[in-house]
Amino acid sequence: GAGVSQSPSNKVTEKGKDVELRCDPISGHTALYWYRQSLGQGLEFLIYFQGNSAPDKSGLPSDRFSAERTGGSVSTLTIQRTQQEDSAVYLCASSLADGIITGELFFGEGSRLTVL
Amino acid sequence: AQSVTQLDSHVSVSEGTPVLLRCNYSSSYSPSLFWYVQHPNKGLQLLLKYTSAATLVKGINGFEAEFKKSETSFHLTKPSAHMSDAAEYFCVVIGGSGNTGKLIFGQGTTLQVKP
Numbered sequence: 001g002a003g004v005s006q007s008p009s010n011k012v013t014e015k016g017k018d019v020e021l022r023c024d025p026i027s028g029h030t031a032l033y034w035y036r037q038s039l040g041q042g043l044e045f046l047i048y049f050q051g052n053s054a055p056d057k058s059g060l061p062s063d064r065f066s067a068e069r070t071g072g073s074v075s076t077l078t079i080q081r082t083q084q085e086d087s088a089v090y091l092c093a094s095s096l097a098d099g100i101i102t103g104e105l106f107f108g109e110g111s112r113l114t115v116l
Numbered sequence: 117a118q119s120v121t122q123l124d125s126h127v128s129v130s131e132g133t134p135v136l137l138r139c140n141y142s143s144s145y146s147p148s149l150f151w152y153v154q155h156p157n158k159g160l161q162l163l164l165k166y167t168s169a170a171t172l173v174k175g176i177n178g179f180e181a182e183f184k185k186s187e188t189s190f191h192l193t194k195p196s197a198h199m200s201d202a203a204e205y206f207c208v209v210i211g212g213s214g215n216t217g218k219l220i221f222g223q224g225t226t227l228q229v230k231p
Contacts, residue, residue, distance in 0.1 A: 004159065033219075043206065043221035056218060091160070102167075103150045103210055103219060107159035 002026065004108035006092050012114045013082055021077045021111045025094030032075050033095075033105060034067060038088035046090075049075060050097065082115045089113070118143045120190075120207045122222035130230050135179075135194040137225045139207030142188065149190045150208040150219070151181055160206070166190060177201070202229045 005024040013019050025032050034046040045059040049069045057067070064083075069075040079086055089112045093105040123138040141147055151163040164175025171183045177200075181192045190207060204224045211218040 035221075042223045045211075045218045045220070048218065059218070093160075100210070100218075101148075103148055103165055103208065104162055105160075105219065107161070109157065109159045 004092055004094050004106055006090075006108035006111050008111055009109065010112045010114075012116065014116050015084060016081055018078065018080045019082055019113060021079075021090050021092075021113070023075045023077070023092030023094075023108060025073065025075070025092070026106055028096075029094035029099075029106070030072060030097045031095045031099045032069060033093040033099075034075070034077050035091040035093065036088045037091055037110065041088075043091070046077070048100070079113075082113075084115045087113055087115045118147060118209045118211045118220055120149075120209050120220060120222040122205075122207050122225050124225050125223065126226045126228065128228040128230060129197045131199055132196050135192070135197045135201065135227065137192040137205050137207075137227065139190045139192065139222060140188050141190055141207075141209055143209060148210045149181075149183065151175065151179070151190075151192050152206045152208055152221075153203050154206065154224075155203045163192070163205070197227075197229045199229050199231065202227055 007022045032049040036044045047057040047067050051072045052069050064080045067077045089110040091110045093107040095105045119142045121140045149166045152160045153163045154160045164173045166173045166183045174180045179194045207222040209220050211220040
């Protein structure tokens with residue numbers, strides 16, 4: 001499809017396990033963003049990529065969270081030693097390079113993470 | 117620092133009646149403001165944006181919003197609600213300046229449309 005693709009759509013894991021969430025942006029979009037959506041917290045910014053570099057990763061909640069982007073395309077968000085408070089929907093978005101100015105982001109449908 | 121406050125967590129209207137979703141902003145400079153919509157099990161979609169060109173902004177599906185600097189508001193309206201408008205709506209501001217990719221989202225307003 002032509003939209004932002006995220007996988008898995010649903011992930012249930014046990015506390016302490018590592019998880020990887022994948023985002024495939026729209027072709028040609030150089031900017032990529034990760035957000036987290038949880039009850040009571042709304043939408044929280046996690047990290048922003050421009051190409052393969054991350055000029056802003058101020059939203060990553062702890063050193064258990066990391067993200068990378070390779071080839072200016074696919075991005076992976078990794079959560080190590082998951083905790084129950086990590087349960088949320090993780091949203092990925094992509095945009096043209098000026099997305100941080102225009103605010104025109106295209107979001108995927110999210111990966112729902114449940115930590116038991 | 118930039119922020120937005122959505123004044124209602126839930127709004128319920130009857131089909132065919134007007135919709136008003138309220139948003140106030142706080143910004144140290146002229147803000148760029150947006151409304152995004154999230155339908156159940158769908159990705160967030162940009163509804164409309166204000167970037168200082170015109171204070172009345174028209175978006176998709178008949179929605180519009182008016183930027184009022186004196187009231188620091190950016191309320192979303194639609195003259196006549198349709199069942200398909202039922203969704204969650206987010207007021208958004210671009211946070212910070214320079215090389216940040218941060219959109220700051222309000223807490224969201226759930227719009228219920230009754231037949």
